[in-house]
Amino acid sequence: MRKIEAVIRHHKLEEVKTALTAAGIVGMTVSEVRGRGTADSPRENYRGVDYDVDLQPRCRVEVVVRDGDCDRALAAILQSARTGQPGDGRIYVTELSEVVRVRTGEVNEAAL
Numbered sequence: 001m002r003k004i005e006a007v008i009r010h011h012k013l014e015e016v017k018t019a020l021t022a023a024g025i026v027g028m029t030v031s032e033v034r035g036r037g038t039a040d041s042p043r044e045n046y047r048g049v050d051y052d053v054d055l056q057p058r059c060r061v062e063v064v065v066r067d068g069d070c071d072r073a074l075a076a077i078l079q080s081a082r083t084g085q086p087g088d089g090r091i092y093v094t095e096l097s098e099v100v101r102v103r104t105g106e107v108n109e110a111a112l
Contacts (some may be wrong), residue, residue, distance in 0.1 A: 001064060001065065001066060001067065001094055001095070001096040001099060001108065001109065002064070002065055002067060002070045002093055002094065002096065003062065003063070003064050003093070003094050003095075003096050003112070004062070004064075004070065004073055004074065004077070004091060004092070004093050005012050005060060005061070005062050005091070005092045005093075005094075006031065006058050006060070006061045006062075006063065006077045006081065006089060006090070006091045006092075007035065007058050007059070007060050007063060007089040007090050007091075008058060008077075008081040008082070008088070009058065009059070009081070009087065009088065009089065009091040010032075010058065010059050011055060012059075012080065012081045012083070013030065013061070015059055015060045015080040015081070016076075016078070017030075017061075019076035019077065019079060019080035019087065020061075020063065020073060020076050020077065021082055022076070023069075023072045023073060023075075023076040024069070024072070025063055025065060025069065025072075025073050025076070027063065027064070027112070028062060028063045029061070029062040029063075030059055030060070030061050030062075031059070031060045031062075032057065032058075032059060032060075032100055033057075033058050033059070033060045034055040034056065034057055034058065035055060035056065035087050036054050036055055036056060037086075037087065037090070053064045056087065058089060061077070062065075064096065064099060064112060065112075066109060066112065068112065074091065074093070077091060077099075078091070097104060099111045
C-alpha cells in the first residue's frame with residue numbers, strides 16, 4: 001500500500017478530485033495548507049508598503065492506494081493539477097506498513 005500526498009493549487013482541486021474518481025480512487029483527505037517552494041516569493045504592495053508573500057496557500061490531497069493503483073493515481077493527479085507554471089506543487093509517495101479501519105478493526109488492504 002502507498003500513501004500519496006499532493007500539494008496543489010486551490011483552483012485545481014475539483015479537477016484533481018474528478019480525475020481521481022475517474023481513475024477509481026474515491027477515498028481522499030483534503031486539507032488547506034500554506035507553504036513555499038524553491039521559487040522566489042512574490043512581492044505584494046498593501047497601502048504603499050511592499051512585503052514578501054513567503055507562504056502561499058495550497059491544498060494537500062492525501063490518498064491511500066494499493067500498490068497496483070499507485071501509477072494510475074499519480075498519472076491522474078499529474079495530468080489534472082499541472083498548469084506548467086512555477087508553484088504547481090509536489091507529490092510525495094510513501095510506503096505504508098499497516099492500515100487499520102477504526103470502526104471494524106480490518107487491517108491493510110481490507111481496510112481500504
